[in-house]
Amino acid sequence: MSELNCRVLVLRLDIKAKVFGGAINLGEAVKAAGTSSKFILKVDEKGRITIPLSVREVLNIEPGMLVELLVNPSDKTIVLKPLTTGVIANYRIRLRNRNEIVDIITTILEEGSELKHLELGESECSIGVLAMDNVMVEKLAEKLQMKGVNVIEYTTK
Known part of the structure; x- marks a missing residue:
């Protein structure tokens, strides 16, 4: 981003930017603003955006970190x-067949949880999941059961 574009962006932010050697440091400007x-x-063509580095630094967002997406239509x-x-949750599931695991993993990811580990046995599997909170752990168990998955038990750590 050119220095001119940075200046325009900072003006749009309605904040006073700190100038270091003629260049504007957006991270410092965002911190200095103290407000939103x-x-x-x-x-992009896949519907993705890139969170600017200055914002990631201010909010301590690191690669692989979970973020909550709130949508207000x-x-x-x-x-x-x-x-x-x-919350790390461990689900113990009795499988009807090994192909069922694909649907289980898809459901976990669709619900916004992260798959941490998978142990696949003959008729049972153990799945470790990182969820936002205990409510999400319970919702995921309910969703799996609604889809006909035999959730034997689930525990949180």
């Missing part, structure tokens, strides 16, 4: 909230 900031981002807003904690 606005960035204009471009969506009425005012057409999206809010990303970094999750600093999560």
Whole structure:
């Protein structure tokens, strides 16, 4: 991003930027603002956006970290909230057949949880999942059961 584009972006943010050697440091500007900031981002062909490095640094967002996506259709807003904690849950499942595991993993990922480990036996499997909270752990168990999956038990750590 050129220095001119940085200046325009910082003006859009309505904050006073600190200037270091003629260049604007957006991370320092966001920290100095102390309030919410606005960035204009471009969506790529796969629907992805890149969170600017300065924002990731201020919010301590690291690769592989979970973020919560809040969608408000009425005012057409999206809010990303970094999750600093999560709950590890272990699900013990009786399998009807080995192909059922694909549906189970798909459900886990669709519900916004992260697969941490998988132990596959002849008729049972053990699945470790990182979920946002205990409510999500229970919702995932209910969703699996609604799909006909035989959840023997689940525990949290």
